[in-house]
Amino acid sequence: MKIGTHDGTFHCDEVLACYMLKLLPEYKDAEIIRTRDLEKLKTCDIVVDVGTDFDHQRKRYDHHQREFKETFSSIKPAFGEKYKIKLSSAGLIYAFYGEEVIKEITPKECLLSTEDLKIIYKKVYDHFIEEIDAIDNGVPIASEEPRYKINTHLSARVGRLNPEWNSTKAIDTDDLFRQAMNLVSKDFLYTVNYFTSIWFPARDHVKNALESRFDVHESGKILVLKQFCPWKDHLFDLEEEMGLTNQIKYVIFNDKPESWRVQAVPVAPGSFVLRKALHENWRGFSLEALSEIAGIQGCIFCHASGFIGGNSTRDGAIAMAIGSLDA
Template identity: 50%
Template sequence: DAKKMKTTIGTHNGVFHCDEVLACFMLQQLEQYKDAEIIRTRNNEELEKCDIVVDVGSVFDPTRNRFDHHQREFKETFSSLRPNLGNGFNIRLSSAGLIYVHFGETVIKNILQDNDFTSITSEEIKKLYLKMYKYLIMEVDAIDNGVPICEGTPNYYINSNLSARVDRFNPSWNRKLDEQAQFEKAKSMVGEEFVNNLLHFASSWLPACKIVETSVDKAANIHESGEIIELLEACPWKEHLFELEKSRNLDGKFKYVIMMNKKTDWRVICVPVEPQSFTCRKFLPENWRGIRDDQLREVCGIPDASFCHAVGFIGGATSREGALKMAVESLKT
């Protein structure tokens, strides 16, 4: 046994898929597997000797480091294994999801540390952990398990998703390629995708989250209704606002967001009913829509008002007072 000093990750050989490729990448971000050799085989005796096994072996037993999801009785989802994090993720896990559920927070922490994110809190890690599952890992779980993205026939196909890109690394029927080398290429591609997503969320999405949170905390100081928030910096806000409303039982509370675009250019933006929707909770008044400058000022009686969009989902003013007044007046209609 002396010669088995190297740590080993076992997975199956033959055609590889995104889930075990990504699972292997994630495992190699952990201290205990960072130099591990990946053994690709279906030979049970060889798999027995591996320190951890993913996507093969028909056993799911975290206490023995066995992470397969193909067995008939396997029904686990992110939410069934991590019920404390809510119940919204009910797609059956693939080996990627299984490894992510068990090791994901540490994977995230290690990658962030390697990229100089030194002061990240455990609360922020938790946010990133959920975000990465929702926007990257869940897709891999769903595709591996044949869960369609929608009912019926889709209007178009997405052939550039991570799983499709991994599939194309497999040696094709008419071209002999080194399977192991192709597996490694696929692994570095999914690794880059994982890291890029994580760094984007950590460097752009998280700081925006803080700005929106501060604005929500201070809403009562902006206007007595508590329905107007002021963003101290222009940043992506919709998704954060909806998540904060949900977590604080304030669903549908906020109607308008005001923020500075440039020094003499302020915006009042109507909050939509859903982050992606064009329908707003409360549009700007009908008689303001599609007019600007003097004409608008005459109609709305706000000296600094500068424009109102024809649909009424956004307006502008030359000062903070003007933008706030536009929001306050709109609440009354």
Template identity: 50%
Template sequence: MREWVGGGAEPHMRSAEGRGVLRLRMRGGDLKGRCRSAVGMLLWRRCCACAVMRGPLRAIPIMAAAITGSGTGPKRARTEPVLRIGTHDGTFHCDEALACYLLRLLPRYRDAEVVRTRDPQRLAQCDVVVDVGGEYDPERHRYDHHQRSFTQSMRSLQPSKPWTTKLSSAGLVYCHFGSQILAGLLGQPEDSPVVTALYDKLYENFVEEIDAIDNGIAQTDGEPRYALTTNLSSRVGHLNPRWNDPDQDTEAGFKRAMELVGSEFMDRLDYYHRAWLPARVLVEDAIRRRFEVDASGVMLELPQGGCPWKEHLFSLEKELELHNPLLLVLFPDRSGQWRLQSVPVGPRSFESRLPLPEPWRGVRDEALSQLTGIPGCVFVHSSGFIGGNRTREGALEMARRTLALQGGGAQSG
């Protein structure tokens, strides 16, 4: 049995001088100017947008020594016993690496030692145990999922949630502590719309995949068409010693695994908080203004490209009870030209609701303008899901022509 205290300094954090804390390094520009006009529109505008516009995630008061295991500043005198997070030794996986990382984001466990062992006596001395021990007992902070009797999912533990994937140790920790962790990082109440939205988003798009892979749940029925070998779980797995390495010690690799999953978790939270969440405001505003773009009401115009609009569009279609589906989205690209993109049939689908006309596909520039009779055409993708024009008016005319040629109908409200 080995004990490991802390982990390497996360690449997404930097030490705040003289204070021994770590502060998140944020990416991207300030969204306040772009979203200010939308503040006040529904609950999201009153709560979510305002929270996002405050700027970077709040500083996390984690002592540098607790992360690195050494620390360069003066040591803080310990006034309380050191808490211990127990997990198994030997070959490690993504789920327990993330579970340990998440626990150490909680104030209670921020200085905790990570004890890697399968010795029941050693595990009994730990304050919280994940992915080992053969029991799930949240009152005693035991979070294993390998026992035959374990069948818990996010939905079984929180009936308001839709996800039925069997939980791993990562999902168990996230289920019980995720809202508290996010509230602390964001400086928001646990029941705020911001925390609720990001809690769901991070589970569905980050933690659930780890749960499924660790429990051996296939993503699709039948034989996959190609291999996925660069996901986070695979990359963590490759940090284990190779079978023929002379040194089979796993301690350094587990430390790197915690750093890797922690970096990706925080980076994903940063993106969802600073980019994905504000995009909802823009998409909702575009939906409400859709008849100003075209009388059909099936086209949206976004003020800029790169906005993650798809998932918001599908959820807002349901929430706003639109009678007919939205079909096309227009937006400027970074060069100042315009794009028109077909709405897919689902958030993760490659199939389009209304692809651009087949004769246009794969044709470019002047040849495309002559074919369509629309000046300024740049391209239409070979699959028909997106096209481009030099001007807004040209892109809008391509969208209208697509609607006429492909048989789209008008929306009535």
């Protein structure tokens, strides 16, 4: 088996595309042919990022041609129309083969249903692949000039493995390409493992908290997690699935012995804008001063922005949430 891609300067998208293909049994032992010679590319079983041709049936996955318009939404319409960024070769390979790749590298003891796999597949695109697509296609991260630049992202680190323009040493660029594949493997495997083994198991904890929210407070706007876990993405997903969008205002969890946190829910994952911040009069106070102002025993602190607070007991944290809800 032969995987074809272009020679010369390599980029993160085709490096990652080749790496993902070699995770599949069919291409595990495939030779990677780096060339722009169309006759040589014709001998390859699958070609990525070169050849000016996109044809899934013939396993040709270039994205540079003028007429190419494919996005994750156009390949996977079941996920809606939110994806506007054109796919790179990494995005193309992931769109068509990503679910199989995830199944290959997921530990056998992690039994994923078809629906579970779809959730993880989408999250890996959102949190990893889309960034590669955007950078390779020159899509800016913001509509305005960013206040600072990120120079340590994966695409930049892959780029640094290319030979320097003024190097006089004889360099095996195919060996550098293999080094780049090893580099992307660490980030990709971490991301998939995180979403399958760490992030996804938290879904049931958040769902159980949502289903029992009226046991905490009659408003149903306060969640108490039985144990701390990655909850934000799950909360937004489950709210939408359960028809509860924007209803939950505070999430309470135990972070260490005799320490409970009450956290205000943001308007979106990653946002610093809150649905309802903690009580304005409490912000920036701590310990006895905060307990006296709030009229709640055991207060530890309330952040100056009102996004999070703490209490020594579960009931105290709930009281802080209720007091902020009614403010």
